[in-house]
Amino acid sequence: MAPGKxxxxxxxxxxxxxxxxxxxxxxxxIRHMIExxxxxxxxxxxxxxxxxxxxxxxxxxxxxxxxxxKPTDEELKSWDTEFIKVDLNxxxxxxLAANYLNVKGLLDLTxxxxxxxxxxxxxxxxxxxFNIKNDFTPEEEADIRRxxxxxxx
Amino acid sequence: MAESTEFPPQSAPCINDVLTDDExxxxxxxxxxxxxxxxxxxxxxxxxxxxxASRRRIHCRAxxxxxxxxxGRFSGLTEIYLSQSxxxxxxxxxxxxxxxxxxxxxxxxxxxxLANCKGISxxxxxxxxxxxxxxxxxxxxxxxxxxxxxxxxxxxECKNLKNLDVSGCKLITDTLLHALSQNCLQLEELSLSxxxxxxxxxxxxxxxxxxxIKTLDLSKCTxxxxxxxxxxxxxxxxxxxxxxxxxxxxxGDATIFALSENCPNLENLVIGGCREITDLSLQxxxxxxxxxxxxxxxxxxxxxxxFGLISIISKCKNLIALDIGSCDKVTDATFRELxxxxxxxxxxxxxxxxxxxxVNGVHIISEFCREIEYIDVRSxxxxxxxxxxxxxxxxxxxCRVNFGGVLSLHDALIDMYF
Numbered sequence: 001m002a003p004g005k006x007x008x009x010x011x012x013x014x015x016x017x018x019x020x021x022x023x024x025x026x027x028x029x030i031r032h033m034i035e036x037x038x039x040x041x042x043x044x045x046x047x048x049x050x051x052x053x054x055x056x057x058x059x060x061x062x063x064x065x066x067x068x069x070k071p072t073d074e075e076l077k078s079w080d081t082e083f084i085k086v087d088l089n090x091x092x093x094x095x096l097a098a099n100y101l102n103v104k105g106l107l108d109l110t111x112x113x114x115x116x117x118x119x120x121x122x123x124x125x126x127x128x129x130f131n132i133k134n135d136f137t138p139e140e141e142a143d144i145r146r147x148x149x150x151x152x153x
Numbered sequence: 154m155a156e157s158t159e160f161p162p163q164s165a166p167c168i169n170d171v172l173t174d175d176e177x178x179x180x181x182x183x184x185x186x187x188x189x190x191x192x193x194x195x196x197x198x199x200x201x202x203x204x205x206a207s208r209r210r211i212h213c214r215a216x217x218x219x220x221x222x223x224x225g226r227f228s229g230l231t232e233i234y235l236s237q238s239x240x241x242x243x244x245x246x247x248x249x250x251x252x253x254x255x256x257x258x259x260x261x262x263x264x265x266x267l268a269n270c271k272g273i274s275x276x277x278x279x280x281x282x283x284x285x286x287x288x289x290x291x292x293x294x295x296x297x298x299x300x301x302x303x304x305x306x307x308x309x310e311c312k313n314l315k316n317l318d319v320s321g322c323k324l325i326t327d328t329l330l331h332a333l334s335q336n337c338l339q340l341e342e343l344s345l346s347x348x349x350x351x352x353x354x355x356x357x358x359x360x361x362x363x364x365x366i367k368t369l370d371l372s373k374c375t376x377x378x379x380x381x382x383x384x385x386x387x388x389x390x391x392x393x394x395x396x397x398x399x400x401x402x403x404x405g406d407a408t409i410f411a412l413s414e415n416c417p418n419l420e421n422l423v424i425g426g427c428r429e430i431t432d433l434s435l436q437x438x439x440x441x442x443x444x445x446x447x448x449x450x451x452x453x454x455x456x457x458x459x460f461g462l463i464s465i466i467s468k469c470k471n472l473i474a475l476d477i478g479s480c481d482k483v484t485d486a487t488f489r490e491l492x493x494x495x496x497x498x499x500x501x502x503x504x505x506x507x508x509x510x511x512v513n514g515v516h517i518i519s520e521f522c523r524e525i526e527y528i529d530v531r532s533x534x535x536x537x538x539x540x541x542x543x544x545x546x547x548x549x550x551x552c553r554v555n556f557g558g559v560l561s562l563h564d565a566l567i568d569m570y571f
Binding site for chain 1: 165166167168169171172173175176179180181182183184187189191192193194195196197198200201208210211212213214215219222223226227
């Protein structure tokens with residue numbers, strides 16, 4: 001792979017990150033900007049802080065590397081699993097960043113992680129885990145359960 | 154996957170304050186089991202709305218109240234299955250009023266299954282047609298009250314109709330076929346089984362319209378003859394995959410020759426009860442459809458002899474189901490052909506009641522049809538249970554050999570293969 005030029009990304013709190021073009025293009029959002037010739041010397045990423053942006057860049061760098069080295073499914077999964085061991089706040093921010101920057105692999109990984117926290121739990125357990133207030137009345141909840149019994153996929 | 158670090162609940166943010174609906178929707182899409190999605194929907198009102206809006210398909214047996222609730226909750230449905238069981242149905246079942254609720258709630262509906270909903274009438278169909286122009290698949294089989302009036306309304310509004318099942322709607326006439334011919338050019342699958350008022354004129358008109366018919370079921374439409382089927386076959390040609398003409402006794406060689414000239418992709422053919430068909434056309438068919446033919450039902454084709462059947466059995470390499478019941482001129486010679494060419498047939502189902510072969514024929518079948526699952530030899534004059542047992546024939550262990558009874562397995566197999 002020929003060495004591409006460098007792209008600079010600027011986080012919402014002003015920090016700049018110089019990365020290879022191939023790494024930057026893991027983000028479909030940035031890819032479109034580059035292809036449409038809108039990319040100037042430094043691309044601002046206003047929604048994403050430096051802390052999160054550096055994590056996203058870490059993910060993109062590693063996955064560009066993986067495309068070349070072609071690791072086993074296990075090695076890939078193992079790296080992803082370690083990478084995503086972050087606190088809940090960071091996890092949410094990564095989801096937002098991955099969605100905004102359109103990095104499909106990272107969005108899938110982060111959302112799967114949250115989905116796995118939901119699986120196997122009843123609604124009250126899910127609420128506790130994510131700090132959600134129950135805004136159903138007991139009657140409303142009973143109605144929904146009844147509807148679920150009558151309507152299936 | 155291991156859970157990420159547990160965080161004390163008080164300092165953790167509420168997920169709803171951080172993520173937008175877009176991200177929550179993506180998280181929901183990672184849940185597969187209905188149970189998990191149901192739990193998701195019960196967490197809070199916002200999650201319920203996201204879950205409900207994401208649902209595309211629903212099966213329900215619901216009275217009018219429940220249907221209204223479901224219409225309110227699941228705004229994005231494109232497929233609704235309301236079919237009732239043919240024998241027991243809760244009274245009054247789906248009504249025209251229910252169809253009104255559905256028509257106003259689900260504007261992007263593509264699939265509507267109302268099989269056996271005997272309570273609905275033309276008014277319900279008119280409402281559906283008027284509000285749901287995107288319908289592509291409509292099953293109103295056995296909705297006995299329906300007439301041309303309701304169904305022509307559907308055809309004139311639902312131009313994208315691909316799949317229509319009106320079997321058992323005995324009041325339907327050629328009028329509907331004229332309407333379909335003018336309006337529903339995307340039509341691919343049509344079932345008019347038991348619509349006994351249909352005649353040649355209607356089917357001829359139909360052939361002027363949609364040109365890519367894949368499946369046509371005219372079983373028990375006893376008035377139709379070769380002329381109209383030949384026309385349809387000439388118009389749909391390689392599109393035709395399945396043709397059912399059960400008990401259409403006027404059908405003869407002309408139809409089968411037309412199939413052999415036009416339809417190299419024919420997989421499923423039902424000509425049971427078409428007594429006029431002879432060996433000559435069957436041989437032609439075997440040549441053209443040697444790769445494609447999988448299921449052939451030709452019980453009561455009483456003119457057929459070993460001559461015609463040998464072509465089928467030896468040329469149609471992918472044949473998995475064959476019904477030659479009451480073709481009483483058929484003898485061991487047909488199956489001896491398998492041994493002659495040493496061809497291991499893929500046959501899974503063989504219905505051969507009242508056929509003239511002997512236990513030698515059955516023996517050959519057991520040797521050359523190693524995938525056979527069911528063989529029906531009821532009323533075969535030369536094959537009785539006793540003769541079979543003493544002949545020590547070894548079918549695969551899972552194969553059922555039917556000498557004289559057990560109808561339920563029988564019916565299930567008919568539906569599956571023919």
